[in-house]
Amino acid sequence: MKNHYVIGVDYGTDSVRSMIVDTHNGNVVGSAVYEYPRWKQGLYCDAPHSQFRQHPLDYLEGLESSITEALRQAPAEVAEHIIGISVDTTGSTPAPVDRHGTPLALLPEFAENPNAMFILWKDHTANQEAEEINTLAHNWKVDFTKYVGGIYSSEWFWAKILHTLRVDPAVREKAFSWIEHCDWVSAVLTGQTDPLALKRSRCAAGHKAMWHEEFDGLPSEEFLTTLDPLLRGLRGRLYRETYTSDQPMGTISPEWAEKLGISPEAVIGVGAFDAHMGGVGAHIEPYALVRVMGTSTCDMLIAPTDEVKDTLVQGICGQVDGSIIPGMLGMEAGQSAFGDVYAWLQRLVLGPVNDLIDDEATKKKLAKQLIPHLADQAAQLPVTENDPVALDWFNGRRTPDANHTLKGAMMGLNLGSDTARVFKALVEATAFGAKSIVDRFVDEGVPIRQVIGIGGVAKKSPFVMQTLADVLNMPIKIASADQACALGAAMCAAVAAGEYETMEEAQRAMSSGFDAVYEPRPEQSAVYQKLYEKYVAFGAFVEG
Numbered sequence: 001m002k003n004h005y006v007i008g009v010d011y012g013t014d015s016v017r018s019m020i021v022d023t024h025n026g027n028v029v030g031s032a033v034y035e036y037p038r039w040k041q042g043l044y045c046d047a048p049h050s051q052f053r054q055h056p057l058d059y060l061e062g063l064e065s066s067i068t069e070a071l072r073q074a075p076a077e078v079a080e081h082i083i084g085i086s087v088d089t090t091g092s093t094p095a096p097v098d099r100h101g102t103p104l105a106l107l108p109e110f111a112e113n114p115n116a117m118f119i120l121w122k123d124h125t126a127n128q129e130a131e132e133i134n135t136l137a138h139n140w141k142v143d144f145t146k147y148v149g150g151i152y153s154s155e156w157f158w159a160k161i162l163h164t165l166r167v168d169p170a171v172r173e174k175a176f177s178w179i180e181h182c183d184w185v186s187a188v189l190t191g192q193t194d195p196l197a198l199k200r201s202r203c204a205a206g207h208k209a210m211w212h213e214e215f216d217g218l219p220s221e222e223f224l225t226t227l228d229p230l231l232r233g234l235r236g237r238l239y240r241e242t243y244t245s246d247q248p249m250g251t252i253s254p255e256w257a258e259k260l261g262i263s264p265e266a267v268i269g270v271g272a273f274d275a276h277m278g279g280v281g282a283h284i285e286p287y288a289l290v291r292v293m294g295t296s297t298c299d300m301l302i303a304p305t306d307e308v309k310d311t312l313v314q315g316i317c318g319q320v321d322g323s324i325i326p327g328m329l330g331m332e333a334g335q336s337a338f339g340d341v342y343a344w345l346q347r348l349v350l351g352p353v354n355d356l357i358d359d360e361a362t363k364k365k366l367a368k369q370l371i372p373h374l375a376d377q378a379a380q381l382p383v384t385e386n387d388p389v390a391l392d393w394f395n396g397r398r399t400p401d402a403n404h405t406l407k408g409a410m411m412g413l414n415l416g417s418d419t420a421r422v423f424k425a426l427v428e429a430t431a432f433g434a435k436s437i438v439d440r441f442v443d444e445g446v447p448i449r450q451v452i453g454i455g456g457v458a459k460k461s462p463f464v465m466q467t468l469a470d471v472l473n474m475p476i477k478i479a480s481a482d483q484a485c486a487l488g489a490a491m492c493a494a495v496a497a498g499e500y501e502t503m504e505e506a507q508r509a510m511s512s513g514f515d516a517v518y519e520p521r522p523e524q525s526a527v528y529q530k531l532y533e534k535y536v537a538f539g540a541f542v543e544g
């Protein structure tokens with residue numbers, strides 16, 4: 001049998017990675033990462049005001065560079081046997097586009113305008129608009145937030161659009177439509193970016209734009225114009241239909257086939273969010289919670305639609321038919337900061353140290369070793385009921401019950417609270433945040449039968465994973481795949497290209513299994529139940 005290969009392209013917050021995978025056995029034959037250069041310089045962002053924008057050129061350059069480099073690593077015959085490419089990205093990360101589907105920042109007059117760029121998932125400039133959406137939705141004839149957990153977030157599509165239309169008349173004037181990052185890159189690869197014709201992702205639409213069959217698609221024109229007349233007509237310039245990631249979006253354009261040096265027959269799959277394709281790559285199955293643990297977390301769960309029936313899980317990021325695996329209800333929850341909380345402590349400790357030393361090699365060494373060093377120290381500390389307790393809301397709270405105005409906090413400090421103890425409290429805070437998500441699913445009638453970890457922190461930190469297992473009082477399996485999201489995208493590409501009929505078949509053939517299990521330790525778990533009660537009480541106090 002002839003070998004076939006697919007490419008999974010995974011756009012994370014800081015970088016894009018492309019992975020070339022053998023469709024028969026999931027073997028990786030080439031892989032490359034490209035860090036966004038403009039983003040790395042901090043361009044177009046204003047962190048104190050939670051403004052995080054990414055330039056479309058970072059994405060385009062990264063697409064070409066990462067695929068070309070991955071192909072260079074692979075045996076020469078691989079390129080002509082690429083049968084499909086699928087793309088996952090962060091989300092909701094939308095951009096305004098013109099009539100041709102070109103993000104406005106690619107037009108000369110908007111090239112340096114942050115409002116004309118992709119508004120990254122963690123941009124919280126639209127808190128006010130999210131609040132207005134919630135107030136109106138909860139007093140409307142039908143609650144359009146009911147399939148997205150009952151609370152609309154400032155990290156999502158409509159809040160970001162409304163905010164931009166309000167603050168930037170030039171963008172408002174020029175924007176014909178809006179597009180999610182995952183839809184745009186996939187469309188670019190096909191060469192057909194017409195916003196009225198391209199196939200939009202079910203995952204992005206259902207989880208972030210309040211799209212649902214029951215509403216005949218997006219929220220009604222009446223709802224949107226009542227929210228703000230600036231939204232008039234936009235619904236008609238977006239979409240009615242949505243597509244799952246087993247579907248082809250089209251065939252690669254001759255231009256991109258030539259640029260990448262691959263077969264002009266390669267199929268481009270419909271895109272989706274990174275965490276959802278990560279769920280596919282981690283071999284998600286019903287009632288397994290796949291936690292993508294990196295900068296933030298995304299918690300993915302699938303359940304047979306007929307078993308969930310009318311259950312609406314409150315306070316999560318949505319339940320959408322087919323958003324992860326077609327035919328299953330896909331549910332998403334998550335934490336807006338996870339590894340980012342540890343990164344904050346690293347900056348706090350190393351910021352002034354770096355100011356005072358000149359030696360670049362020492363700076364690099366400290367940056368690499370600080371968190372693992374603190375983890376080693378923290379692992380030696382006893383877990384007691386008197387330990388300090390922290391809240392993990394450093395970037396607001398995504399779930400349960402989105403509230404991005406919330407902030408982190410810590411209580412119970414004394415003069416003996418050294419850096420390791422503070423680090424331990426922060427790790428526990430991120431684990432408590434995870435427990436509140438698990439508890440919410442269970443309380444709402446959705447059982448969680450196993451927990452699977454993927455993402456950078458799951459791979460890099462045994463201390464964090466052991467703490468999480470203790471706090472959840474559940475074993476945690478770590479998927480072997482180094483890049484589960486890219487692998488999931490490759491599996492989606494194999495299905496979209498017709499190599500497999502279903503995602504499940506692709507998962508069985510291409511999955512790389514699990515390589516570690518963290519078992520909960522009963523003694524620590526018992527203390528953590530007490531500390532968790534303190535976390536809940538402290539959270540209620542801070543939230544007011």
Ligand SMILES: Nc1ncnc2c1ncn2[C@@H]1O[C@H](COP(=O)(O)OP(=O)(O)O)[C@@H](O)[C@H]1O
Pocket residue numbers: 012013014015293294295296338339340341342343371372375455456457460461464
């Ligand atoms: N050894 C470590 N222990 C715990 N956290 C770590 C460690 N190394 C890196 N991190 C955290 O991992 C996060 C990055 O995760 P990663 O999955 O690589 O990226 P992304 O979320 O962008 O996909 C950062 O927030 C960083 O603080």
Ligand SMILES: O=C(CO)[C@@H](O)[C@@H](O)COP(=O)(O)O
Pocket residue numbers: 012013014089090091092121273274275294295296297298332334
């Ligand atoms: O929110 C979602 C998906 O719904 C993610 O794209 C977002 O958390 C970004 O994840 P990363 O940690 O950058 O991989």
